[in-house]
Amino acid sequence: MTPGQGAGPARAPRMTDRPLTCAVPTLLPLTLVSAALSMARTPDSVTETVYCDRAAHQAGLHYGLIAEADATHAVWALWEPRGTPHLRVLPDCPEISPDRMDGCSLYARHRGAHTWQAHDPEDGPAGSKVAALPTR
Ligand SMILES: [Zn+2]
Numbered sequence: 001m002t003p004g005q006g007a008g009p010a011r012a013p014r015m016t017d018r019p020l021t022c023a024v025p026t027l028l029p030l031t032l033v034s035a036a037l038s039m040a041r042t043p044d045s046v047t048e049t050v051y052c053d054r055a056a057h058q059a060g061l062h063y064g065l066i067a068e069a070d071a072t073h074a075v076w077a078l079w080e081p082r083g084t085p086h087l088r089v090l091p092d093c094p095e096i097s098p099d100r101m102d103g104c105s106l107y108a109r110h111r112g113a114h115t116w117q118a119h120d121p122e123d124g125p126a127g128s129k130v131a132a133l134p135t136r
């Protein structure tokens with residue numbers, strides 16, 4: 001597979017101009033929390049409040065990572081702005097950073113920046129969230 005193919009802008013983002021993470025929150029209904037618990041490989045990471053993990057975006061659904069489902073898939077909450085969330089199991093984004101230190105924690109074929117390109121506004125420097133994921 002050719003690096004840079006598919007998702008994202010063609011031009012390489014500059015290190016000083018990283019996009020922000022969307023981070024819009026939603027609250028999962030209890031029925032979805034229990035459904036997510038049954039799908040998750042790591043049930044203790046399932047929480048009621050989910051934040052959009054996409055790079056800041058103007059249009060389209062919000063996607064919040066809930067938990068890993070297996071080694072190559074994760075359980076996501078998808079929701080319209082101000083809409084009701086629903087669950088999807090999506091394959092992981094296969095891209096890794098150029099220095100091979102970080103994997104992308106978004107889903108395959110997402111639009112916008114990979115997580116190792118984006119700042120989380122609450123985390124400061126990028127990477128702490130990715131570093132918290134179990135290694136494969
Ligand atoms: Zn969003």
Ligand SMILES: [Zn+2]
Nearest residue numbers: 093104106114
């Ligand atoms: Zn990615």
